[in-house]
Amino acid sequence: MPIRRRSLLAGSAALPIFAAHTATAQSAVNITIAASHPVQNFWIHIMKNVFQPEVDKFLRDNGNTHRVNWREAYGGTLYRFQDTMEAVRDNITDIGYVGTLWEGSTMPLQNVTYFTPFSTGDHALVANTFEQMNETVPAIRQNWSSLKIIPVSSYITDTYHIWSNFPIRTLDDLRNRKLAAPGTSAGWLSGTGATPVDGALTTYYTDIQTGVIEGALSFYVGILPTRVYEVAKYVTECDIGAMYVGGIGINSDRFARWPEVVRRAMVASGKAATAAHIRDVSDRVASAKAEMIQKGAVVTTLPAAERERWIRGLPNLAKTWADSSGPASREVLSTYFNAIRAAGQTPGRNWDRELTS
Incomplete structure (x- = not known):
């Protein structure tokens, strides 16, 4: 009996020592993660609910020697959507969603999809x-590097269509109509007779309701939360194309200071975030379309001949982009279209083959 008591006492004494050892063996790394949009946004949802947990899991599964003390600043508490690149570059945040779609001048090569509509x-x-x-594209790698950003995931939109308060059966139905087509997407309406009007998802509903516009170019996942289908019930599917919009970026100076296992966790979790984002968008498109129809939206498809007419009537948008984006734009365009064709798809227009020296 005395022997058993000594054993128990010895075990009890050992517990605090073991607990202390475990606590000191795992060091915390303080990391700020932020975004200009709230977590409800489908891009930011992935950061909070996939990327962060994947980082934590990777560290636990690979030695459990480090953990991240996340400092979250979602919802634009640190910066606005126009400043996503600067926020990561200048280390206002260690990690953030970098919206390349708002960086036409500083990141032109990453905006190739916006100048090649109807590609995929x-x-x-x-x-x-x-x-x-x-x-793999040297010029794109160099661009990210020059901005002190390491991209670890890729975000996209689902393909664009038209939401309008009038039915669209042929391309002629767009003539003299005012459609929201902000930024680069204004060029997609060239030759249609429609007037592009600048705006944002947050303004479409009111702008249509008050007659400022009569519809908008948009995508299912983005437009569902705005309820635009209530004032523009006609959804004309025309498959203008899915767009690359940036992704999760990490300040390269901060990245270099982190322990090696943390750096590996970031890269691996970024890839997991991209895969989850792809699945999430697929699910959201199906559910968004179903919800809109259930609430009265009328969904039709633009006839193939009319879509082809639209495509052929566009000016050479890709050449305009390439001429102003430097010599590397040719390689970017070629690489992008080679990937589309390698996947067994036929672009609606071979923009890469229309360049002339």
């Missing part, structure tokens, strides 16, 4: 292609 509506293909291009 396959958002998974676009995301996976940019996963490769961010790593």
Whole structure:
């Protein structure tokens, strides 16, 4: 009996020592993660609910020697959507969603999809292609590097269509109509007779309701939360294309200071975030379309001949982009379209083959 008591006492004494050893063996790394949009946004949802947990899991599964003390600043508490690149570059945040779609002048090569409409509506293909291009195209790698940003995931939109308060049966129905087509997407309406009007998802509902516009170019996942289908019940599917919009970026100076296992966790979790994002968008498109129809939206498809007419009537948008984006734009365009064709798809227009020296 005394022997058993001594054993128990010895075990009890050992517990605090073991607990203390475990606590000191795992060091915390303080990391700020932020975004200009709230977590409810489908891009940011992936950061919070996939990327962060994947990082934590990777560290637990690979030695459990480090953990991240996340400092979250979602919802624009640190910066606005126009400043996503600067926020990561200048280390306002260690990690953030970098919206390349707002960086036409500083990141022109990453905006190739916006100047090549009707190339592919396959958002998974676009995301996976940019996963490769961010790593393998020297000019794109250099651009990210010069901005002190390491891209670890790729975000996209699902393919664009038209939401309007009037039915669209032929391309002629767009003539003299005012459609929201912000930024680069304004060029997609060239030759249609429609008037592009600048705006944002947050303004479409009111702008249509008050007559400022009569519809908008948009995509299912983005437009569902705005309830635009209530004032523009006609959804004309025309598959203008899925777009690359950036992704999760990490400040390269901060990245270099982190322990090696933390760096590996970030890269691996970024890839997991891209894969989850692709699945999430696919699910959201199906559910968004179903919800809109259930609430009264009328969904039709633009006839193939009319879509082809639209495509052929567009000016050479890709050449305009290439001429202003430097010599590397040719390689980017070629790489992007080679990936589309390698996937067995036929672009609606071979923009890469229309360039002239």
